[in-house]
Amino acid sequence: MHPATRRNLILALVPLAIVAVFLQTRIDPTVADLNRGSRTPFAGLSTEFILGPLLGMQQAVAGLLWVRADEFFHEGDYDAILPMVRMVTWLDPHNLDVYITGAWHLAYNFTDASERSDRRYIPAAQKLLEEGDANNSGVYDIAFELGWQNTDKIKDYARAHHWYRLCAYERKGADAGGELTQPVPMFVWHQLAHSLARLGRIDECIEVWRKALAMSNELVRKDPKDYSRRNVRDSERHNLELTLKRKFSRYAHEIDWTLDSKRTRSTDPVTGSPTPMDACLFLSSQEIQRKAEQFRAVSAPAPAMSVGSPRPPAVVPQWETAFDVRPTFSADKVLDLKGQFNVGDGARVTIRLHDEKWRPPQLQAFTFNIDQDVTLMQDQHSVRQGTWGRKIDMSKDPKMYSFKSERYFLVFEFDPRGTSPFVQDRFGWSGEGMTDRKYLHVETDKNPPNRILRKVYRITRAQVLRREPITEADVFPSSEYVALQWGGPSRPDER
């Protein structure tokens, strides 16, 4: 090669190298976007899986690990699944199912001998989902799961509403080609409406049902033969009408639901008033007498009532629930409960026992590590014929219930917002129709205010171990308990 040619070639290398470096600086941000949420590719992997990520095949290794995790699931080996979940999310931070399934395992599948969930894992489950949502913020899937977990498992309807709202208004679904152009499925809107009902925000709930119905009508108009969409549309119409009717019955004139199904021909689309009005009228003097007795029982003034006149709202007069419970420890760490609750069958009382100093943790980042010394038990029990009772044996699961603290709170709670619709038909969405001489706690800072029944005991380890009895002297003021737990007059609506 001629020396001049060699020199020219060497000189040509300089601009080429500069262009290559420049291109790399332009490529880096997109690569960072692609790998958002992923960690060092070989972190935590066993040797047989290391080579794949090193050769740029993270997704393939993640897929194989996920297949293996599925095998563990079918073998019931839940403990083995969690580390794999963590590795798969590191290798492939865009695999939505891994976050969703991993969080489900954490929140639901670690249980004691009586199938009660180990609720210490719930903050970790939530954090895993939040991490997944941050890594996949264009789609609705993980945000929806956060909403569902808050609805179904945690019963924090305010947080559930936050996530459903985010899904409905700010997220998209993927079309057949994978592009994020599609509106979210209608079930997202349905859950948004349900969450508003659970928060007692009924007018907003009705508006969401109307919006969903309008969207479904449009979809049916475009494709009248799509029976699935027509079914969805019919469900929305039914739910809208039922919510309007329930609002009318609870806060305007109580509806006799048996009569309603037989005689009502149409429902006013704005007020929920049935036509004809038969189902909301006093049709006999016996009915009037029964209602008058309810007013007398709580010493409330009764309105003028005659045959043919409209009934007062279902939540009037307020119903004395006579909520109470007597807890004892019948053996070491075996809690024996006998309670009374003057309410229809099927209402559920929440029972919670936890260390005095335990507070709902706010995790900064996801971790599987939980404080094994914390004792946190939560259960629910249904009321039958005005009483309820249950034996909760915590002696068989020392890992879940270590009882290392000296003091505990034992809490019994009824939240009308989480109860069944037929119980709400008497009490209203926010407990407007119930009262209790001893244990009513009104969350006045909420809109609308929520009326909760709560009895709190502060007990000691000696009482848990049956060295001392639990007495009414151990009852702790509900408002002080709430202030200790959540630092305010009530549980916060939005965290």
Next chain:
Amino acid sequence: MVTLAIAKQTLEEMLRRKILLILLIVAVAMIALGPSVGFLSPRESSAVLRSLGLAVILLAGLLITVLTGIQVIPTEIERRTIYTVLSKPVQRYEFVLGKFLGGLFTVFVMVASMGIVFLGVLRYQEGRFAPEMAQGVMMTFFQMTLLGALAIFFSTFATPVVNFFITFGLFIVGNLSSVTESLLQNKNIATRLVASAVHYAIPNFGNFNIQNKLIHPQVVIKNMNMFIMQNITYSLIYSAVLLILAIIVFDRREV
């Protein structure tokens, strides 16, 4: 013309090699069997099928490229056929370029064959043509182009065994570009300097891994076409740098 003649001869020679054909057959069989693994992962069968398919193409492409790149020049020297070639009016740079292009055509034929089978399997399994997956196959090809240039460069002065380990090692380091990129923000200045040197001097094979976007449609990239074009340009420019270096080194080499 001379360059293309050498490239054609190299392609024919490579396609006669049983080891490469066996690799191709095994890879095609693995892609075809992909659906049987996919169903094991409920609701994610499509993602597993796609990720495994792309991984098989990458792995097979990697082996084919390295085996081709490390052998094309040393074999000619070992068999002494290079004397016959260079005694003709053939420039050394034409020889190097011809060998590189021959190897590249071989890789193209292999990767394209696997890609066609892969797209066919996806069409059969998912009931629709998935043109976006062709992008993944194309990116693998340009990744292999860069790797092939690297192997050719080292083959001008290193033995095939040494070349194999160097090329393979640099491929691994180049795949860690996301790690070196994150180290560019490190507080330690020495770490930052080393990371910069590695990140910008070593070919970044990790740039070409777009499986995330292809497997999970919800991953949004601002301008995918621009990103692909940048990577293709990067591959071609970096390959040009390596080939110039190879020509300079080979020109001075005693054969």
